[in-house]
Amino acid sequence: MTARIPKLAIMDGMTNTFDTLIIGGGAHGASLAFHLARRGVKVAVLEKQFVAAGATGRSSGLVRMHYDLEPEAQLAWVSYQYFSNWGEMVSGDTSAGLSAGSGFTRTGFVQIVSPDQADELRANNAMLQKVGIPSLLVTADDVKRLAPSFYTGDFEIAAYEPESGYADPSATAMSMMQAARRHGAVLVQDCLVNGITLRSGKVTGVTSSQGGFSAPVVVDAAGAWAGPVAKMAGLDLPIDTWRHDTLFVKRPAEMGPSHPTVIDFPNLMYFRPETGGLTLVGLEDNNPIGQSPDGFTDKSQAGFTERAIERICRRVPVMEQGSLHSSHGGYDGITPDQRPVMGPAGPEGFWLECGFSGTGFKTSPAAGLCMSEWILDGAPKTADVTRFTADRFEKGIQIKGEHPYHSIWT
Ligand SMILES: Cc1cc2nc3c(=O)[nH]c(=O)nc-3n(C[C@H](O)[C@H](O)[C@H](O)COP(=O)(O)OP(=O)(O)OC[C@H]3O[C@@H](n4cnc5c(N)ncnc54)[C@H](O)[C@@H]3O)c2cc1C
Incomplete structure (x- = not known):
């Protein structure tokens, strides 16, 4: 607050x-x-x-x-x-x-892309390195070593920012x-x-x-x-206005004390650890454009929670043992x-x-x-x-x- x-x-x-x-x-x-x-x-x-x-x-x-x-x-x-x-x-x-x-809070950051975006990832990673940003190309196996609870069977390479x-x-x-x-x-x-x-x-x-x-x-x-x-x-x-909801879930103990922050293009999702053993989840799709920015923000919109849970469980299957904590929304200009x-x-x-x-x-x-x-x-x-x-x-x-x-x- x-x-x-x-x-x-x-x-x-x-x-x-x-x-x-x-x-x-x-x-x-x-x-x-x-x-x-x-x-x-x-x-x-x-x-x-x-x-x-x-x-x-x-x-x-x-x-x-x-x-x-x-x-x-x-x-x-x-x-x-x-x-x-x-x-x-x-x-x-x-x-x-x-x-x-x-x-x-430094957690490390992983940018996951689907195999058909691997060339773009390589090119963008080179651009980031040219700017001086510590960003490394890593394999799906490397990501598995960083975050053993993640499913890594649907991508080949990712970009990793250890400092983010x-x-x-x-x-x-x-x-x-x-x-x-x-x-x-x-x-x-x-x-x-x-x-x-x-x-x-x-x-x-x-x-x-x-x-x-x-x-x-x-x-x-x-x-x-x-x-x-x-x-x-x-x-x-x-x-215009852009509405975006986020979900907080309590992580199961099997996930360990923390995990990297992730943008997950294949699942149109991002997630990161939050204090108190929580994980925050946001989705890239179905963020309504054009609503009044004075709309409710103390909870998410209908259907969001179910979609977010389904996505996070795809990337982190053990999250099925997690529990719901809360959700809310906000508005930005787009x-x-x-x-x-x-x-x-x-x-x-x-x-x-x-x-x-x-x-x-x-x-x-x-x-x-x-x-x-x-x-x-x-x-x-x-x-x-x-x-x-x-x-x-x-x-x-x-x-x-x-x-x-x-x-x-x-
Ligand atoms: C749910 C959600 C998650 C996000 N996650 C991320 C993220 O992980 N990383 C990231 O980089 N970005 C994220 N963003 C985007 C980021 O939060 C925004 O781009 C950024 O906070 C915008 O800051 P701002 O100062 O431009 O706008 P705001 O924080 O919206 O500030 C604008 C202020 O203007 C005031 N105002 C409006 N009209 C008037 C007026 N007429 N008179 C006086 N005051 C007025 C409002 O009250 C408001 O406080 C997220 C956004 C949302 C909604």
């Missing part, structure tokens, strides 16, 4: 004028606030509920680098440096070891936001932005349930609500090519960091860094994220990897 940060006295009796306003206090809003504030920018995060109330608080938290697109792999790899050195790079708390503040794992998304966003606040950022919760103000085609601020805020730069980091927020600036974005939207768009001063299409938690530390460079220095330096601008949609461009797999969400 996310601890609720007490609402701040908005501006400590000062002005409501900022350099930058960020709409949305999820992993991305918090990360951008951190990177801007540490460079001296006067920034406020306006959040309609509380930190991590959206996709971030429901995220499965996988931290892996396996993508079929180099800029996303770069974002994930730079972000990994944050997750694995959180105390040094973000929270300032180095006493609690590697995971201080983000809950990063998962993190705690709510804790990550909260820790990032606290670090941003230490650098002077202001967080305003229970603050619903309901309008974006413009003068002569330029952004001048926002109106909200807590009054007006002025700034020449406004960033839409509103996750599943990013489309309606962009509309307030007169921008039509093809960002784009037509399932890649993020970043950069300036629409009126001068309006920026987008959204559309992360169900895979944006693990990239949030570096995405915020790139956005801060773009806003302050005129171009992103850490990774080349310029391909993610919104004008690709008008031009009919769908971003694809050089050796694409199927779309993650089918």
